[in-house]
Amino acid sequence: MSTLRLVPGTPDAVLSALAAVLDGSGTPFAPLPDDPAAAARARQAIAPDEPLEEDCAVVLTTSGSTGEPKGVLLSREALIASATATHDRLGGAGQWLLPMKPYFVGGLQILTRSILAGTTPVLAGDDFVTAAAAMTGARRYTAMVPTQLSRYLDTATDALRSFDAIVLGGAPMGPQLKARAADAGVTAIPAYGMTETGSGCVYAGLPLAGTELALDDGRILIKGPTLFSGYRLQPALTKEVLQDGWFRTQDRGRFTDGRLEVIGRLDDVVISGGVNVTLPAVQARLVQHPGVRDAAVLGVPDPEWGSRVVAFVVGEVEPAELRDFVAEALPRTWAPREVxxxxxxxxxASGKVDRQRLLDGVR
Known part of the structure; x- marks a missing residue:
């Protein structure tokens, strides 16, 4: 078995190690986060001193937004398949701007696409406008999380318009953000995927070439060449989620007019006072309020209610007004008990909401 090499999670270090594994000259590697505490958690998931499983080029750690991080094994073939299918969907290879950390799959795959396209990636740094102006490719792309797009729409609309496509991942693209981007003339494409699928594998509800989708009682199943090889040193968990070539995700979805609509996670339904509450629906309703810029909704263990629905809101709106606003469109019993x-x-660092930090603040 191969040994695993740890590299700093900087763009230059990851780009060099990635180029070597893609051309077959390098050894499998794992990029470490730049935050010492996150790096320590990653080391536990990666277990660099243990023998490495076969069919692995890169080991990435999940962000741990809903639990302990896991080491995800990605093969050279999966990385290439994802990058190739992405360029095919977008209309051809191009130059990419990197506004994300390369030790997460979204950032890593920007570098993979750049290597395969033979282009030099541009680093966003702290000045997105200047970085966008430095792009020289005939076709220009970037990828980011919805929160980044929302902030850049406030400060860098012209720069956003200069891209042929902006791929959005890491979190759902809400209707308000979608409308803002469209009104500004920005080509933003919502993508669904995760570390285990080699980054986004469904663009605007349609799977990339080679990717198959299915539903099992609402659970989203994914099959295709971009899938991971397994979880690092967790054969039982790997066997549980990879069955007959299908990856059994923790997400719920449905097909609407032939396109996949991601409804939420399987654990995003909580029982509060004996009532099943679908948390993503409450969150989606909250962000429709003109006074709410962003929101997250979680179920918090409660001795009286079992779980109480708590809304974390960015915006200055009276809690009673928000509860009434939710109750206008959803059952009143779904309205958050706490705002x-x-x-x-x-x-x-992955761009996902730190759910654990929110929970720790209200328990």
């Missing part, structure tokens, strides 16, 4: 107003939602 926590924040200046902004805490985010992980």
């Amino acid at each position: 926590v107003q924040l200046a902004e939602l805490p985010m992980l």
Whole structure:
């Protein structure tokens, strides 16, 4: 078995190690987060001193937004398949701007696409406008999370318009953000995927070439060449989620007019006072309020209700008004029992909401 090499999670270090494994000259590697605490958690998931499983080029750690991080084994073939299918969907290879951390799959795959396209990626750094202006490719792409797009729409609309496509991943693209991007003339494409699928594998509800989708009692199943090889040193978990070539995700979905619509996670339904509450539906309703810029909704263990629905809201709106607003479109029993107003939602380096930090603040 191969040994696993740890590399710093900087763009230059990851780009060099990635180019070597893609051309067959390098050894499997794992990029470490730049935050010391996150790096320590990643080391536990990666277990670099243990023998490495076969069919692995890169080991990435999941962000741990809903639990302990896991080491995800990605093969050279999966990385290439994802990058190739993405370029095919977008209309051809091009130059990419990197506004994301390369030790997460979204950032790593920007570098993979750049290597395969023979182009030099541009680093966004702290000045997105200047970085976008430095792009020289005939076709220009970038990828980011919805929170980034929302902020850039406030400050860098012209720069956003300069891209042929902006791929959005890591979180759902809400209707308000979709409308803002369209009104600004920005080509933003919502993507669904995760580390286990080699980054986004469904664009605007339609699977990339080679990817198959199915539903099992609402659970989203994915098959295709971009899938991961397994979880690092967790054969039982790997066997549980990879069955007959299908990856059994933890997400619920449905098909609408032939397109996949992601409804939420399987654990996003909580029982509060004997009533089943679908948390993503409450969150989607909250962000429709003109005074709400962003929101997250979680179920918090409660001795009286079993779970109480708590809304974390960015915006200055009276809690009673928000509860009434939710009740206008959804059952009143779904309205949040508690509203926590924040200046902004805490985010992980991956761009996902730090759900654990929110929970820790209200328990």
